[in-house]
Amino acid sequence: MGALSMLALLLTHPLEFRILAQFWLYHDKQRDITSSSEHATSGWDRKSMRRCWEFLDLTSRSFSAVIKELDGDLARTRSVDGAHWTILDEQNARSSRGILTTVGEFVFQRSTAVTATPILLICMFYLVLRGLDTIEDDMTIPDDVKQPILRSFHEKTVTPGWTFNGCGPNEKDRQLLVEYDVVVEELNRVAPDCREVIVDICHKMEVGMADYAHKAATTGSIYLATVSEYDLYCHYVAGLVGEGLSRLFSASGKEADWLQHQLELSNSMGTLLQKTNITRDYREDVEDGRYFWPREIWGSEEYGGFKEMKELYQPENAQRALWVQSAMVVDALRHAEDALDYLRLLKNQTVFNFCAIPATMAMATLELCFMNPAMFQRNIKIRKAEAARLIMRSTNPRECAYMFRDYARKIHAKAHPADPNFLRISVACGKIEQWCERHYPSFVNVAQSSGGGNASQVFDPLDARTRIVQLEQKQDRELANEKRRANGKPVVAETPAATWEVASFVAAAFLLVLTLSLAIVWLVMRFAA
Structure with missing residues (x-):
């Protein structure tokens, strides 16, 4: 944003200006992949990898930002044993005497003559x-070619x-396929087990995309x-992405091995x-001639039975x-829970x-679209300040649940x-509310001690559920004391809360605020006179 835009935002939306200022000042900046200290993990010193980074920025700036913030070894996975692996055709595979490994139907040869080079695993997955998706979306490619x-x-x-240069001139990501050889070059540096995940997901996705494109043609x-057909289409183009990411998270060792088997949640x-x-x-x-809303919804007599989506x-x-x-x-x-x-x-x-971050932004986008007639006239997006607030808050499951x-x-x-x-809306929203209350009850707050120690639970005294929890805790303490007596151990005495200390802190804070207020008033009157 330029200086004039920032000034206009300050005058018209001061709260949003404050959020953006906090984001720019305090939010952790993403790593600089162009720095020489990052070359060993970003591959920026290689021409082909630099071009891949450029394509990532061109095709999706939002995903580019979150990918660059991933933990080192996840976004950057080294080749097996620090070696480079190259793909072999069937004839070379039979005649080769080097170290070979098989991934699906492909054969790779280990080459110790090439220095090990790191690769951006999630970056390559996205570009593939x-x-x-660019080929599938391009309506100018004939079906017999596609x-x-x-x-x-x-x-x-x-x-x-x-490479492929058959996309229409107006296809926005056409250049990625024109120079796709750089993606192939870098993908072939990935460790075979991780590359197998990318190739397998690509194989599953392409089958679904091809079936839908052929049906339309x-x-x-x-x-x-x-x-149901809408669900299947979304599974092919997005649910499989979730599955692939879970498998890559597990393969990288950043998440538990069993995460890759959570197919329903990933989908x-x-x-x-x-x-x-x-x-x-x-x-x-x-x-653009792409119709993804299912006819079962927009063509239903319940809404007047539209004949065409237009x-x-x-x-x-x-x-x-x-x-x-x-x-x-x-x-x-219905996928929020x-x-x-x-x-x-x-x-x-x-x-x-x-x-x-994408999940909370999705909820914000759904709220923006709901009952908003402007959505039918133009592409609408959440405001930058709202996006910044979501990024800063999306740090733990509890905060995300409350945002949902x-x-x-x-x-x-x-x-x-x-x-x-x-x-239906009431039930769907109620289920989200119920999920939050079950996992993160609203009467339980998390408080950080003033000395920066461990966080502790604080119960809302006005909520009736607090009394139930306190009674249960009291019963647990009494049972524990009975066991200690039975074992001949001393009973731990309960220390009553020092209410006078709390009152003194409140009084001191009040006096401090009052003193500062009076000092500010005196200074203003002194220099304004």
Whole structure:
């Protein structure tokens, strides 16, 4: 933001200005991958890796930022035994006498003559899937050309020198495929077990994408018919990304090995983000001829039975379109609880941030879209200050759960009783509220001691549940004392709370504030006179 923009923000939205100032001043800055001290882990000293970083910034600045903040060995995975591995064709594999390893249907040879080079694992995973998605999204590529490329992309993505320049001139990520050989070169440096994950996910995803693209091209049906078909499509394009990330987190050793087997939660994590984007990007997708909203929702007689998706943004259909929009939001919200469960499983802080920030932004985006007719006219996004606040707060499962709850409450507050989805919205938001109360009860707060020691639980004295917990704690102490007496050990006496100390601290704080206020008033009067 420029100086004038910042000044305008200060005058019109002072609270947002304060949040952005806090973000810029106190939020940890991402590492500088161009620094010479980072070359050993970022690969910036290699021309091909520098180009990969540039493509990451060009294709997604938001994901680029969170990837650069990942923990060192996760974003940068070395080759096996510090060696370089190259792909071999069938003839060379039979004649080779070197050290070989097999990953799926590919054979790699270990070369000790090449110095070990680090690679950005998640960065490469993103670029591979971005290249695949670019081909699938490009409507200018004929089906007879698109099908063989899509169905063999997992092979081409590890074939040295492979590129593709058949995308339309207006495809925004066309250049990534034109120079895809740099991605192939760097991907072939990845350790075989990690590369196997990327290739396997790419293979699964390309099959689903190819099937949907072929159906649209041969049947003339450009719509997803049912919600089940919509779920399957989101699984292919996003749920598999969640599965791949979980497998990479486990393979890197940053998360537990069993995380890779949490397929349902991983799928829901990716699906929540994908359905949020599909809901928000309605106008952009419709204008580009991409129709992802299922006909079962927008064509339902419950909302007046639209014949075409383009009818939703016509002014005379504004009210009915909002009912369709609320149905899309309800469908996305059913993945929120699984996303929260997934976040509770993560232990590494940078991995948690990597997953939590997009999830909380998805909830903020759903709240922004809900009952917002502007979504049908243009692409809307959450404000920068809101995004900065989410980034700073998305540091632990409890905070994320409370943000999910707060946005669910805002969605429910905007729901209209005349909406056919009113009860569904209430149930979906209630489930999120229930999840938060079950895992993080609202009457229990976490307080940090003044000396910077361990955090402790503080119960809300006005909540009736506090009395139940206190009685249970008292019973536990009495049972513990009885056992100590039975074993001949001294009983630990309870120390009553020193209320006079608390009162003295409050009085001292009050006097300090009063003194400072009087001093400020005196200074103002002194120098203003």
